[in-house]
Amino acid sequence: MTAHLLFPLIVSLFFSMVHYLSYTRVVSHLHVKQTTKQWLKYLLISNMIAIIGYLFSRYGFNPPKIVYFALSLSIGIGFVVFIGTIVYELLHLLQRLVPFDEQKRNFFKRSTDLAFL
Secondary structure, eight states, X not given: OOHHHHHHHHXXXXXXXXXXXXXXXXXXXXXXXXXXXXXXXXXXXXXHHHHHHHHHHHHTOOOOHHHHHHHHHHHHHHHHXXXXXXXXXXXXXXXXXXXXXXXXXHHHHHHHHHHHX
16 A cells, blocks of 8 residues: 555544544434434534545545635544544543432533533
8 A cells, every 4th residue: 555545544544433433422322302313423424525525635636725625624523523522421431430319410411412512
């Protein structure tokens, strides 16, 4: 494998894992309507496609600048999803470490769900 293909492959694998973990660990456990979960799922999928499009346009061909800039936004959105997933998991860890009180736990769970959205 040539060296110029290695970096896009690693980046696409990283962001694929980030988006997959974001869906399985966060979105699927949110206390929201099923249609909202579906919309978030489609947004994650479309963002991942845009990241792959960005990498393809960066290393494969030269698209118009407006398309390139639009696709480059997906990298930033992917980074925000990554940070959001880390923060959500840390808050979830705190939730498990705090002594059990049903009322406090429900408030904490809903607060973290709302913060992620």
